[in-house]
Amino acid sequence: MKNVIRILGLTIIFLAGIFIYDTFWNKPLGDNFILTDSNGNTVTEADIRSKPSVIFFGFTMCPESCPTTLTNLDRWLTSLGTNVDKLGIWFVTVDPERDTPEVLHDYLSNFTHKIIGISGEPEKVHKMVDSFNIVAEKVPGTNGNYTYSHTAAIFLLKKGGKLAGVIPYKIEEDNEELRDNIAIERLKKLVLN
Numbered sequence: 001m002k003n004v005i006r007i008l009g010l011t012i013i014f015l016a017g018i019f020i021y022d023t024f025w026n027k028p029l030g031d032n033f034i035l036t037d038s039n040g041n042t043v044t045e046a047d048i049r050s051k052p053s054v055i056f057f058g059f060t061m062c063p064e065s066c067p068t069t070l071t072n073l074d075r076w077l078t079s080l081g082t083n084v085d086k087l088g089i090w091f092v093t094v095d096p097e098r099d100t101p102e103v104l105h106d107y108l109s110n111f112t113h114k115i116i117g118i119s120g121e122p123e124k125v126h127k128m129v130d131s132f133n134i135v136a137e138k139v140p141g142t143n144g145n146y147t148y149s150h151t152a153a154i155f156l157l158k159k160g161g162k163l164a165g166v167i168p169y170k171i172e173e174d175n176e177e178l179r180d181n182i183a184i185e186r187l188k189k190l191v192l193n
Contacts, residue, residue: 028161038117059095
């Protein structure tokens with residue numbers, strides 16, 4: 001009897017693992033959307049899924065994590081040489097009220113032209129951000145100002161939109177060379193998938 005219960009328990013755990021894998025890991029991230037990129041063009045989930053993609057969610061008024069991440073990403077992408085052309089590289093605003101496509105275009109001009117911003121109608125942008133399970137919480141400040149507390153990781157998606165990996169914001173924070181090597185290897189692996 002104990003063996004039957006043990007086998008039944010292991011079977012349930014195995015099936016739960018398959019369900020979790022199929023539900024969360026094996027499906028493309030993000031719902032369907034139609035938004036505007038930082039060049040004024042329409043962008044949809046099909047654009048992101050058309051090739052391996054690097055996606056970072058942030059906002060232009062971000063005081064630290066966004067400019068730091070984009071500066072690092074810029075450097076890492078340069079190390080890929082011409083392989084960078086095999087990637088879609090996206091900066092999705094979590095603050096579409098302030099980050100219009102024009103504002104994103106100006107902000108991203110400080111980095112490689114390969115990084116394309118995504119914005120649009122606030123309701124549609126927030127829905128898209130939510131569909132990627134990104135935390136983006138508006139935090140009130142003084143004098144009517146606000147900031148965002150948001151997920152600061154870089155998401156790596158395979159062609160088709162399935163998650164290939166993540167580059168955390170604080171990856172090897174105290175060892176810049178190790179951090180860069182880890183990030184570059186993850187980007188190279190993404191290009192090869």
